[in-house]
Amino acid sequence: MKRILLSSIFLLAALVSFGQAKKPIIMIVPSDQYCISRNYKMTFQNQGMTQTLPDYKTALQTDPDLRMVITKMGQIMADRGFPLKDLEQELKNLEQERAESSMLTSSSSGSEMSESPIDALKRVAKADIIMDLDFEIKRQGPQKYITFTLKGLDAYTAKQVSGAAGAGKPSTAASPELLLEEAVLSYMDGFNAGLQRHFDDMFANGREVKVQIKVWSNWGQNLESEFGDDSKELTTIIEDWFADNCVNSRYNLSDASENFMKLEQVRIPTMRTDEKGRPRAVDTRSFISDLRKYLNGMGVPSKLYLRGLGEAWLILGEK
Amino acid sequence: MDMKNILKVSLVAVLALLVTTGTNAQSRKERKILYNSQYNYEIEPVGVGQDGTKVFKVWGYGKDVGAAVMNAKEAAVAACIFKGLPGGQGSAPTPAICSQPNAEVTNAEYFENFFKVGGKYLQYIALTNDGDPSGEDRLKIKKGYKVAIYVQVMYDQLRKQLEADGIARRLDAGF
Numbered sequence: 272m273k274r275i276l277l278s279s280i281f282l283l284a285a286l287v288s289f290g291q292a293k294k295p296i297i298m299i300v301p302s303d304q305y306c307i308s309r310n311y312k313m314t315f316q317n318q319g320m321t322q323t324l325p326d327y328k329t330a331l332q333t334d335p336d337l338r339m340v341i342t343k344m345g346q347i348m349a350d351r352g353f354p355l356k357d358l359e360q361e362l363k364n365l366e367q368e369r370a371e372s373s374m375l376t377s378s379s380s381g382s383e384m385s386e387s388p389i390d391a392l393k394r395v396a397k398a399d400i401i402m403d404l405d406f407e408i409k410r411q412g413p414q415k416y417i418t419f420t421l422k423g424l425d426a427y428t429a430k431q432v433s434g435a436a437g438a439g440k441p442s443t444a445a446s447p448e449l450l451l452e453e454a455v456l457s458y459m460d461g462f463n464a465g466l467q468r469h470f471d472d473m474f475a476n477g478r479e480v481k482v483q484i485k486v487w488s489n490w491g492q493n494l495e496s497e498f499g500d501d502s503k504e505l506t507t508i509i510e511d512w513f514a515d516n517c518v519n520s521r522y523n524l525s526d527a528s529e530n531f532m533k534l535e536q537v538r539i540p541t542m543r544t545d546e547k548g549r550p551r552a553v554d555t556r557s558f559i560s561d562l563r564k565y566l567n568g569m570g571v572p573s574k575l576y577l578r579g580l581g582e583a584w585l586i587l588g589e590k
Numbered sequence: 591m592d593m594k595n596i597l598k599v600s601l602v603a604v605l606a607l608l609v610t611t612g613t614n615a616q617s618r619k620e621r622k623i624l625y626n627s628q629y630n631y632e633i634e635p636v637g638v639g640q641d642g643t644k645v646f647k648v649w650g651y652g653k654d655v656g657a658a659v660m661n662a663k664e665a666a667v668a669a670c671i672f673k674g675l676p677g678g679q680g681s682a683p684t685p686a687i688c689s690q691p692n693a694e695v696t697n698a699e700y701f702e703n704f705f706k707v708g709g710k711y712l713q714y715i716a717l718t719n720d721g722d723p724s725g726e727d728r729l730k731i732k733k734g735y736k737v738a739i740y741v742q743v744m745y746d747q748l749r750k751q752l753e754a755d756g757i758a759r760r761l762d763a764g765f
Contacts, residue, residue, distance in 0.1 A: 294765035350746070352762030440637070440680025453638040457682040460745075464685035467761055471689075474764050541764075 292474070292541035293552040293580060297348065298356040298398035299341050302405040302420070306330050327396075331359040336451060340406065343455045351463055361396040369394060399426055399580045400466075406454065414441035419454040421462055423469070427481050427555075427581030428535065433465025477518030477538030480555045480581040484509060484532040487574075490588025493529040498569050505571070505587075506532060512562055513537065555583040631669040634738075635678035642746035643716060644675055644684060649738045651731075655722050658737040663718065666741040667711040670748060671701075687749045687758050697757050714751075717742040 306312060306325030311334070313326045330337060345355045372384055403422040408415055416439050423433035435458035439450055473479070486493050494506045503511075506527060513534065514520045521538040539558045545551045556577045563573050563585060576584040632649035639645040648669065650662025669675060670687060672694055677683035688694075694701055704710050718739045722728070727738040752758040 292764055294762070352760055352765075435682065437677075437682055453680065456641060457638045457680065460684045461682050463761055464689065467689060467759065470761070470764070471759075 291552060292478075293554050294353075295399035295580060296356050296397075297353055297400045297402060298358055298361070298396070299344055299402040299404055300358055300398075301325070301327065301330055301337055302403050302422075305337075305405045309334070327358060328362055331362075336406075336408070336447070337404075339448060340404065340451055340455055343452060344402070344404075344459065347455070347459045347463075355402075356396075356398055358396055365394055365396065397426070397579060400424065400432065401426055406451065408447045408450070409438075411441055413443050415443075415445070415447060415450060416441040417447075417450045417454045419458055421458060423462065423466055425469075425479070425581065427579060428479050430479070432469040433462050435459070435462040435465075474541060476521070477540050478553075478581065480537050480539055480558075480583075482534040482537050482555065482559060482582070483584045484534070485584055485586045486530050487586055487588035492571075492588070494527070494532060494587075495529045498571065508569070509562070509566075512565060516558070516561065554580050559583045559585055629673075631665045631673055633666075633669050633673075633675055635676055635681050636740065637679045638681045639742060639745070642744065643742050644670065644681075644745045645740065645742045646675060647727075647738050647740050649736060651734060651736050653734045655728065655735050655737055658735045659718075659723070659739055662737060662739045663715050663741065664705055664711060666739075666743055667714055667748065668705070670714075670743050670745055671752065684745070687745075687752055689759070693757070700755065700757060710751075714744045714748040715741055716744050 301311075303325050306327065307323060309330070311326045311330035313324050315322055315324075331341075341358075345357070348355050372386065376383055401424045403420075403424055405420040407418050409418060410416075418438045420436040421434065422431050424430070425432050437458070439454050439457070442450060445453075484494065492505075494509075495504055497503060498505055498508060509532060510524060513522045518538040518540050521536065522534050523536040524532060525535045526533040539555065540553055542550055543553050551557070556575065559575055563575050566573055566585075566587070571587055572589050574586045574590050576586060578584065634647040636645055636647055646666070648662045648666040650658045650660070650665055652658030652661050670684075672686055672688060674686040675681075675684040690696070718741050723737040723739060729736040749758060753760045
């Protein structure tokens with residue numbers, strides 16, 4: 272009892288004294304199964320292979336049931352302090368942004384905005400936690416019932432952090448819309464409890480992220496090259512850095528060769544104090560930025576490539 | 591063996607028997623404790639409630655029907671806070687509002703005030719069949735009644751109140 276009390280006091284004290292951690296962006300996305308089974312899909316040939324991808328725009332523009340479920344869930348999440356990023360609006364914004372950035376020129380020289388192919392590729396709808404949604408109105412004789420599946424997925428670790436699934440009570444009289452509303456109301460409390468457990472774990476043990484270390488092919492050295500006064504392999508130097516800087520030294524080197532290191536389940540602190548003594552929220556980029564500085568001091572330049580709140584790549588050899 | 595010794599041995603044997611049976615069976619006193627237990631909520635789901643509410647059937651104990659109904663109302667709110675609601679009749683299980691273990695002990699003073707006679711908990715009971723329960727929902731037990739009422743608990747409002755009072759953690763706490 273005493274331990275529980277003490278640990279909760281410490282947790283609260285940590286939260287109060289360190290301010291606000293980076294808030295994950297949550298977005299509801301209809302599952303591939305939902306879109307493809309209802310013909311909201313795009314099919315194209317990719318090197319002789321037929322590939323089918325969900326067409327979210329058509330799904331959101333034409334499916335009233337989907338819109339209703341997303342709206343209801345969004346309302347509940349906003350009420351809990353997590354307004355959702357709306358997929359439909361985000362897709363519209365991206366289209367608009369694409370059109371505007373291709374037309375925009377500087378007024379003095381007429382220069383276009385600089386954009387690399389990777390910048391263009393990065394202009395997609397993104398979220399840190401995806402609520403993968405799937406439901407179906409089924410019939411059993413004269414009765415209708417709803418099967419409902421909702422998965423909360425961490426976009427970076429690909430782990431399911433919460434979930435709710437099941438079938439509703441069959442009914443002859445109720446309209447499908449009413450049954451769908453019932454399903455949402457029924458499952459959201461359980462889903463949010465799962466999300467709460469995920470956040471509690473994050474504050475207690477650090478945010479779980481993914482880091483990849485890669486090497487530019489023109490560098491001339493690799494992760495087996497030796498650096499430092501005691502001539503350690505770069506892989507060992509990097510591993511030691513993670514052991515020193517992760518919360519409770521928790522990380523997992525899941526795969527490695529002389530050209531790459533894949534670190535998963537890396538637990539980074541949610542908050543830290545910067546040089547000016549201010550509390551700052553930590554994301555993967557700022558965490559790995561410290562590793563970049565450390566390696567730079569050893570004569571290993573690198574480029575930091577961000578893939579969102581929870582994943583970053585460090586490419587060694589040059590900027 | 592004289593009479594005195596026989597008496598002694600049989601007394602010990604009877605005592606031993608009493609002790610061993612006592613550990614297995616539930617005495618009347620223990621059952622009474624069970625009735626008064628703050629953990630003994632009997633809940634039966636009846637369906638999915640309107641937005642932000644939970645509807646279910648809940649049992650209460652009391653010396654008379656009125657007292658048992660009040661006890662049931664208290665149990666309804668307490669179950670939402672500490673125990674969570676089981677799933678059934680089309681509704682999915684609902685987790686407890688206070689997810690941290692032993693919340694009732696950690697915040698004993700708060701809850702004593704919250705659940706006092708005529709306390710704030712009554713604000714979150716929206717609808718009951720408050721007429722005296724009859725038929726199978728009204729059981730006469732020794733020295734009192736066990737009754738069931740249908741309640742609609744304003745679950746979201748209750749959660750927000752506990753969050754505002756710092757008893758339950760907000761989902762976005764820390765962000």
